[in-house]
Amino acid sequence: MKAFISHSSKDKIFASQIAAEIGDLRCEYDEYTFDFTLNSAAIRKALARSSLFVILLSENSVRSTFINEEIRAALEARSAGRIKDVLIFSIDGTSYSSLPSWLKGINVAQHLRSPKQISRRIDATLMELSLKEGVISDFYFGRxxxxxxxxxxxxxxxxxxxxxxxxxxxxxxxxxxxxxxxxxxxxxxxxxxxxxxxxxxxxxxxxxxxxxxxxxxxxxxxxxxxxxxxxxxxxxxxxxxxxxxxxxxxxxxxxxxxxxxxxxxxxxxxxxxxxxxxxxxxxxxxxxxxxxxxxxxxxxxxxxxxxxxxxxxxIPSLSDETVYQLLCLKLKELDIDFTEAEVRKACEFTDGHPYNINLVVSFIAADGFDVFLANPSDVIEIKSQRGHDFMKRIQFSTLEADIVAVLHEYRYCDLEFLLAALEVDANLLTESVRKLEDFCCIERKDRMITLSPPIRDAVRRDKRFGRADDWLGSVGQRIVAAIKEYEASESLSISFLDSAIPEILRSGSGVGFVSALILPSHFLRVGRDYYDKGNFRRSIEFCQKALEGDAQLSMDAKIEASRLLGLAITRLDPDDLRVNGILDKLRAYGTNTSKRVGFFIEGFRARRKGKYDVAEEKFRLASQLDKENYHINRELSSVLCRLGRFAEAEPFARAAYNRSPDNPYILDVLVESLEGMAQQGLKVNSKEIFELNSDLEAICTAGGFLFHKVRNSRRLYGQSKQVEAISILANLISGDEVSLEAYFRRAQMYVRSHDLKRARTDIAKIRTMGDSETDAFRYADELEVDCLIAENRFVEAKNEIGMRFGGASGIEKRLYRSLVNAIAYAPAGVPQWLKDWSKQYR
Missing domain, CATH: 3.40.50 (Rossmann fold)
Structure with a gap:
């Protein structure tokens, strides 16, 4: 793909800078041929090698005989279908009224003053034209x-x-x-x-x-x-x-x-x-x-x-015969030989969906029929929404992974935005985008590119696409720098700006003409991104800014901003009174959605305080308003597991799993409910538990999560393999990331093994995490009571439970049950009044 750059000899310095940015292999630019000799044959040969006709419009070019000859030749090339697109750049504010009507009719002059801006736009257009070539035909069978x-x-x-x-x-x-x-x-x-x-x-x-x-x-x-x-x-x-x-x-x-x-x-x-x-x-x-x-x-x-x-x-799925015919035509177009039996077998994996048909064709083209039919799991996994299993089988180059990371961070990007963000060779970028599109990892919506919906969650949890803050910061700086190259009067698409505005807000960079384009929804988007990354203070800041402009937000956006704000504040401090105001606002909205979100925040707040009975009540109220919501089902299942009611937890965990089978947090709570049922002697499928644990480990490893190792250690401890269990937690604790859960579970194991000295060492460490982990003090207090019970210091334990956990019904009941059981089997020396209380409690 090449661009023919039509310019006046008097603008050759400007044009040569553009040509230098694009590179000789991607443009037709010969200042000597076109400046000093009116060589029509040379012009036509150069146009024959080009797909894009670029005019640098200026006072010099509108009067140029050479330019008029190039335009006439371009008209012939366009009529013949060789010129696919035309770009007109006004480099000095010149009107394009003097251009031929066919040029006016297919484009508008874009006012840009910088060779770098123009070259990036030319590169992006060449990429678009290149991506359109070689695409498998869009065969259509009538429905x-x-x-x-x-x-x-x-x-x-x-x-x-x-x-x-x-x-x-x-x-x-x-x-x-x-x-x-x-x-x-x-x-x-x-x-x-x-x-x-x-x-x-x-x-x-x-x-x-x-x-x-x-x-x-x-x-x-x-x-x-x-x-x-x-x-x-x-x-x-x-x-x-x-x-x-x-x-x-x-x-x-x-x-x-x-x-x-x-x-x-x-x-x-x-x-x-x-x-x-x-x-x-x-x-x-x-x-x-x-x-x-x-x-x-x-x-x-x-x-x-x-x-x-x-x-x-x-639109339903295609019939079996239509799928067979469509698959045959696509394979023939790629000159791939096949037998009827091979195609019939491949049809079984498409479910009648053209998307899956294209995916099957891509894998067959890459690996051949034998390899695909021997292991069609790639298509099976993405069909069943198991994006993680699908993605892990694809080998991504560094640039391909970078593109996915940028699309995950900015959601919708045009090609010009990608060029600015990554600053890589346009040919390499084109090849990488094409491969990602062939394997259905990305989609193009006119000028915009986005991740395919089936893999978005998998990308978020795959560490191959995770990028360090420095890398993301560099990308952001390049995007902001690209915006700053423009003046307010120059041509810059709103889609480019909409992709860039969140980065401008995050960085705090001032770009004067952008301020009038910022919407409350931009603040909401940034607030949601910060929440997903665990930066709750910044999430609060941006969600508050979004709600300051709530007149421009939809009702659902207002509710979402309130939801994020309430959850972020609760994560930092569940006793923060600002949450009450948020709940009042949600009630005032008066919709089922706002009621559901309000119940969810109340349940989440109660869970953070250890009040599991209250949390259960609120999550059940939220569930009544949306039984399919997997966030509610997961939280409800988690609370029921914490209360030891594993059989009740399992249906909610499974409902969440059916909606999002490769979400590690949902997998974790499903495994916990099933293993808990097994420990209680209830009937479970041990093979299913093994397979779910394997899936959990694979997903956590791919995403860099650690909590599956905590679960493995708990399972080993339940099998009386204390040394192996504690060893797993010790390795976690000695790693780079400080894990509150690992310290808590190890301290529990020490208590149960009556190694109270080590338990209290871990309790002291947990208390030091209180500034960053709101659960730390509650975990430490709970463990301290367990230590007191293990030491037969029953009166102190009872007093601590009443003082620390009064009203936190879930934890309070567990600790009281432990205390009552310990008193029942305790040696002599327990005060009579405490024995009487214990009998009454039982």
Whole structure:
């Protein structure tokens, strides 16, 4: 892929700097041939070697005979299909009114003054063109039943024909292809183009407006900032009209916006966010679909009845015969030989999903049929949402892992953003992006790249993609530096800025023209990132800033900011009174979601205080409002395990596991419940426990987690292998990371072995962790009571329980049971009143 750089000889210093940045192999730039001789043949040969035509627009070039000749030759190359794209850069503010109409019609002049900025944009465009080449053809086999239903809906009278189309199905089942092909065949003139626009969770009408503005308007950060500030001041009804205006203009240009729903269309209760029905009403005079949604979640039937101008269609899996034909065609396109038996066998692993078909083809192309059929586990694992098992079988180069790390950190990035963030050769970056795309690790949504949904959680927990703070800081500095290269009047996409703003907020770097583009949702995103990384103080800071602008947040975003704020404060200090104010605010919101989140925070707070009975009550109330929520199910299971009620804990742990089978924390609590049941003599599947422990160890090893080793030590101790158990914990304690859990469990083992001297040494160490670990003092106090009971100091133990754990019912009951049992088997010398109390308690 090459770029032909068309420029005036008077701008050759500027053009040569661009050529030097891009490199000789990626551009056609010959100042001697084109400056001093009008060599039409040379121009045409150079254009024949190029895919991208770049014009440096200036006062010099608009009057240049040479430039006019190059434009004429480029027109021929474009007509022949050799020139795939055109970029026009205004390097001195010159109007492009003098350009030929075909150039005006396919592009707009981008005002940039820096050779480095221009070269990066050229590199990104060359990458896009390169990635489009060599892609397996998008074969389409009609879905007769669904297409018939769709055509019938489109044929209805205007009053009931759909304005909004929702195409629903599992990831990779072919939803976007169905939409394009179906509308393209029914009304090709009305749907000449489809523009994908991602809608993230917690985004409001403000973000929707910005994304439509980005698609439609010619702008720079200065004009965009002015437009966004003006939108902020509009009334709610005028905001609806402004958003509807852009959708209407897109429809008039025969373009359909395809909103890829990542949580930004429906509220938590399954209904639309409030602005969407109002937009539909504003567009009610239009008799055909003007906006569409790609979703995994179907609206409930009762809710659908409220919106007659919305059409919802589910895309099922492909039939076995269609899968067979599709797989054959894709393999033939790659010149891969096959037998019918081989293809039939490979079809078994696709589940009728085009996504899985492409994945199967990629593995067959890489390894051959024999290797794939001998071990098809890669496809099996990603189908069952076991992203970790899928990812661990792929060998990633350093650059590929870096790309994944950047996409994990910044979520959606365009190619220009990646070039700025990683500062690597564009050809190497293209190759790496292509490989990641071939193996379904990333997806492209028009200009944007993001991680594939099935592997996002696995990436978060895989240490291959973890990067040190220094590395992330360097990436952030490069991104901020790239932003600072621009002036407010120069061309810079909103998508680039939206990806960069969180880093600008984190670093505290001042970029003047960016301030008008910052939204409360940006603060929320940073706050959530800090929470996930365990930096709770910074999470509190940014969530508070997000809530200061709550008028621009959706209801779900307000609830999420409050949730993070409440949990972060509770993690630092469960007695902090600020949590009460957060709970009051959640109650005032009055939605089922806000009630559920409020109960969850109350349960979490009680658990942190050791009040397990209260925690159970609150988590059960939260569960009644969302039985499928795996966070609630995990916490409820964990509390029940702590109370020793393992059989009750197991169904909740399993429900969480079914939703997220490679989450190590969920695996851990499921194993704990099953092992606890086994210790209580209840029937369990020992093979399943072994396999779950193996999975837990593999996931924890990949992610750099340590708690599976604590679990192994506890299992060994239960098998009377005390030396081996304590040795595992000793190795953990001597490592780089200080583990409160390891110290706590080792001290417990010392107490049970009556090695109280070592136990108290660990207790003293646990108390020193109190500043950073809020559970440390409670753990130390609990262990101290265990020591007193082991020493037959029963009166002191009873007093300590009442003083330290009064109201912390779960711990209090466990310690009292231990005390009562010890008194029952104690030698002479126990006061009579204490014996009487013990009998009464029993």
């Amino acid at each position: 007769d039943g669904e297409e018939l239903n769709f055509r019938q809906a489109l044929a209805k009278p205007k009053a009931s024909s759909p304005i909004a189309v929702h195409v629903v199905g599992n990831h990779g089942v072919g939803r976007k292809t169905f939409l394009r092909k179906s509308l393209g065949s029914v009304a090709p003139r009305n749907y000449a183009a489809f523009i994908e626009i991602p809608l993230d969770e917690y985004e409001s009408i403000t973000e929707l407006y910005r994304k439509l503005y980005d698609v439609w308007e010619i702008y720079n950060p200065l004009t965009a900032g002015e437009a966004f500030l003006a939108f902020k001041d509009l009334s709610d009804s005028d905001k609806i009209k402004e958003v509807s205006k852009y959708i209407r203009q897109l429809a008039e240009a025969d373009t359909l916006p395809v909103f890829v729903d990542d949580g930004g269309v429906f509220q938590d209760d399954g209904d639309y966010h409030p602005h969407f029905p109002l937009i539909f009403n504003e567009l009610s005079d239009i008799a055909r679909p003007t906006l569409s949604f790609i979703q995994a979640r179907m609206m409930r039937h009762a809710l659908k009845q409220r919106y007659p101008r919305s059409f919802h269609i589910r």
